[in-house]
Amino acid sequence: MTATRRTPAADRVLVAGAGPVGLTAALVLARRGVPVTVLEAGAELATESRASTFHPPTLEMLAELGVVDALLARGLIAGSFQFRDRRTGPVATLDLSLLSEDTPYPFRLQCEQNKLTPLLVDALGRFPDSEVRFGARVAEVERTSRGVCAVLSDGSRVLGSWLVGADGAHSAVRRSVGAEFHGITYPERFLVASLDENPGAVLPDLAPIAYVLDPDEWMVLLQTPDHWRVLLPTPAGTSDRSELARLPGRLLDITAHPGGPALAHASLYRVHQRVAGTFRSGRVLLCGDAAHVNNPLGGMGMNSGIHDAVLMGRALADLLTGAGSDEELSDCAEERRACALRYVGAETHGNWERLRTRDPEERAALAAELRATAADPAAARRSLLRSSMIDSLRGVRWSR
Structure with a gap:
């Protein structure tokens, strides 16, 4: 994709990273x-799910950007999610249709992010003064008299008026501006695998999204258009090879096959909970x-990143077009940081603690609380407003 350069290079906004967040920010602008x-x-868009x-x-937000219908056509609508006990089965199922008066999309869409990014690139291609450059790794950011300069890994330099860093957890942009990355690293690694079978064949009343509580080995099961995905904790200090070798044996309770389920893909990764200083x-x-x-427990990472891109992209566009101020952009950036600290981080960490609760009395109390919430429509709606991230955006306007 190439641009028709109608403006000087130094007046362009640069975006580092062509994932869902960076491309969303670019499309907003x-x-x-x-x-x-x-x-x-x-060299191309990432193909990992x-x-x-x-x-x-x-x-x-994606509807405002004109890409939601195409995404819905590629995804799987999940109208509910559930909590299960790994040994005894369903504990509570929450019905997302209770949000029908709060949103036109009272469900979760299960769809891998690599199905969204091509839609964003296509939408961006309709604007002649935009471009996506592949094989252009940002290694450093320098300040200039008129804005910024992205120094690429091959030594070439790209001038811009502003730069949006959406280049991932190991962000070179973040390091260049000296922003600290405060937080923790979880003690266990997370193992994610794609299954070539439906665990619902052996798990009664399985919802398309299931958080499976267990004091020894919790689990998350997610249905996507192509596979069922399973997420498991894996102890530190063991080799990836040994953990992948023993994975089928860890999944015998979700398969009808005596040797374990057929696996399409599996990988391990360390998990962090961190927020930049600014x-x-x-x-x-x-x-x-x-x-x-x-x-990843609760699916808030990519979603909150897209919210960052829309809200800060909107505030930056307002500033550049004369509809907003520098102070409003700073306020928006600080609001997004506060959301990451007080909402996203708190919710996902709470999900982790809930799944791994070991004390029998605490487990019984949690199960009773979940059942009571699911049985009370008002309480269930309050819970869903938080887990669906609607509460995180209360009072925030993103449409025009």
């Missing part, structure tokens, strides 16, 4: 008439994993 260049390290859950407010440094903004990372 392009739709407001701001020339934009996306710099992507890879990675995140796979879209929450209602994210779908609303989401704005002069003319550099940080969004998504470059700004904050969290555990």
Whole structure:
């Protein structure tokens, strides 16, 4: 994809990273008439599935950007999610239709992020003063008299007026501006695998999204258009090879096959809960994993990153087009950081603690609480407003 350069290079906004967050930020800017260049390290869009859950407010934002219908056609609508006990079965199922008066999308969409990014690139291609450059890894960011300069790994330099860093958890942009990355690393690794079979064949009343509580080995099961995915904790200090070898044996309770389920893919990774010290440094903004990372329990990482991109992209576009102020952009960046600290981080960490509760009395109390919440429509709606991320955006306007 190439650009028709109608503006000087130094007046363009640069975006580091062509994942869902960076491309969303670019599309927000392009739709407001701001020339934009996306710099992507890879030779093409990433094909890994990675995140796979879209929450209602994210779908609303993508509708504003004109890509939600195509995404819905590629995904799987999940109208409920459940908590299960790994030994005894369903504990409580929450019905997302209770949010029908709060959002036009009262469900979760299960769809891998690599199905969204091509839609965003296609939408961005409709704007002649935008471009995506592949094989362009941002290694460093320098300040200039007029804005910023992205120094690429091959030594070439790209000038811009502003830069949006959406280059992931190991962000070179974040390191360049000196933003600290405060937080923790979880003691266990997470193992994610894609199954070539439906665990619902052996698990009664399995919802498309299931959080499986267990004091010894919790589990998350997610249905996507192509596979069922399973997430498990894995102890530190063991080799990836040994953990992958013993994986089928750990999944015997979710398969009808005596040797374990057929696996399409499996990988291990360390999980962190961290937030950058600032989401704005002069003319550099940080969004998504470059700004904050969290555990995947609840599916809030990509979603909150897209919210960053829409809200800060909107505030930057307002500033550049004369509809907003520098102070409003700073306020927006700080609000997004506060959301990452007080909402996203707290919710995902709470999910981790809930799944691994060991004390029998605490487990019984949690199960009773979950059942009571699911049985009370008002209480269930309050819970869903938080887990769907609608509460995180209360009072925030993103549409025009």
